[in-house]
Amino acid sequence: NAGVTQTPKFRVLKTGQSMTLLCAQDMNHEYMYWYRQDPGMGLRLIHYSVGEGTTAKGEVPDGYNVSRLKKQNFLLGLESAAPSQTSVYFCASSYKGLNTEAFFGQGTRLTVV
Amino acid sequence: SQQGEEDPQALSIQEGENATMNCSYKTSINNLQWYRQNSGRGLVHLILIRSNEREKHSGRLRVTLDTSKKSSSLLITASRAADTASYFCATNDMRFGAGTRLTVKP
Numbered sequence: 001n002a003g004v005t006q007t008p009k010f011r012v013l014k015t016g017q018s019m020t021l022l023c024a025q026d027m028n029h030e031y032m033y034w035y036r037q038d039p040g041m042g043l044r045l046i047h048y049s050v051g052e053g054t055t056a057k058g059e060v061p062d063g064y065n066v067s068r069l070k071k072q073n074f075l076l077g078l079e080s081a082a083p084s085q086t087s088v089y090f091c092a093s094s095y096k097g098l099n100t101e102a103f104f105g106q107g108t109r110l111t112v113v
Numbered sequence: 114s115q116q117g118e119e120d121p122q123a124l125s126i127q128e129g130e131n132a133t134m135n136c137s138y139k140t141s142i143n144n145l146q147w148y149r150q151n152s153g154r155g156l157v158h159l160i161l162i163r164s165n166e167r168e169k170h171s172g173r174l175r176v177t178l179d180t181s182k183k184s185s186s187l188l189i190t191a192s193r194a195a196d197t198a199s200y201f202c203a204t205n206d207m208r209f210g211a212g213t214r215l216t217v218k219p
Contacts, residue, residue, distance in 0.1 A: 004155075033207055042119075042201055042211040043156070059208065090155055092207070101146065102207060104155035 002026050006091050006105035013081045013112045021076040021108050023091030031094045032074035033058075033102065034066060036087040043090060049074055081112045117145070117202040117210035125216040132189040134213040136202030137182075143205040145178060145185050150199045150212070159187075159200075194219045 007022040023032065030051050035043040045058030049068040063085060065077045074093075078085060088109050094102040120135045136145065144163045148156040162169045162178045162185065169176045175188040189196055192215075199212040 031207075035209075040211075043209040045208055048207070088153075092156070094207075101158035101161060102148075102156075102203075104148075104157070106155045107153070 004091055004093055004103050004105040006089075006108050008108060009106070010109050011111070013078075013110065015081060015083060015112060017081050018077070018079050019081065019110075020078075021089055021091075021110075023074045023076070023093075023105060025072055025074075025093040025103070027093060027095075027103065028071070029093035029095050029103075030071075031096060031102075032068065033092045033094075034064070034074065034076045035090045035092065036060065036085075037090060037107075038087050046076065046089075081110075083112045086110060086112045117204055117208065119200070119202055119210040119213045121213060122211065123214045123216070125218065126192055128192060128194055128217055128219050130192055130217075132192050132196070132215055132217070134187050134200055134215070136185045136187070136210060138185075138202075138204050139183065140204075142180070145176075145205070146203045147174075147176060147185075147187050148201045148203060148209075150201065152198075156201065189215075192217045 004025045033048040034046040044060045047066040052071040055066045067075045088107045091105045092102040094100045146161045147159045150156045160171045173190045178185045196217045201209045201212040203209045
């Protein structure tokens with residue numbers, strides 16, 4: 001099993017460019033999450049999904065959009081990248097939100113110049 | 114705002130010593146989870162404690178939960194250099210604190 005796979009692993013964007021980060025899980029999990037982690041800080045929840053076709057805002061949703069068209073995939077989009085979005089992005093999934101552990105991808109390091 | 118807040122921010126100990134880190138949270142919870150993150154990598158789940166549990170063990174890990182104080186602690190006994198990592202708590206809404214950076218010196 002691959003678990004949670006994030007694509008790409010590294011990316012450099014110019015300010016104003018757009019991109020999509022892909023998260024794929026093969027565990028048939030209902031819940032999926034996108035986080036960002038900045039130096040010396042914990043993970044901040046951007047958006048999450050409790051099932052196919054659903055999305056919800058987390059703590060820091062501004063500047064990001066998400067889609068969950070298929071149960072196994074959760075896409076994070078940056079429409080117009082800003083230097084403040086330079087960060088490491090982590091995706092996670094869990095069977096259900098309550099009382100179950102989450103599995104994390106290995107992260108995407110994004111630099112916006 | 115972040116739900117869990119870990120304390121201390123950083124902890125440095127010698128191999129063989131015990132390491133204790135704490136987590137405080139703000140609202141009622143169904144469970145609390147602890148995760149570990151090795152530098153630059155994704156988080157790995159360590160242990161989950163439910164709101165009706167007071168203590169839980171897993172190998173060298175011991176977690177306690179005090180819902181009246183809205184706090185939890187993670188104890189790592191007989192630490193090893195390989196335990197060097199950041200440790201995070203998360204409440205059931207999957208919001209994390211800033212973590213405790215643990216360094217275990219050989």
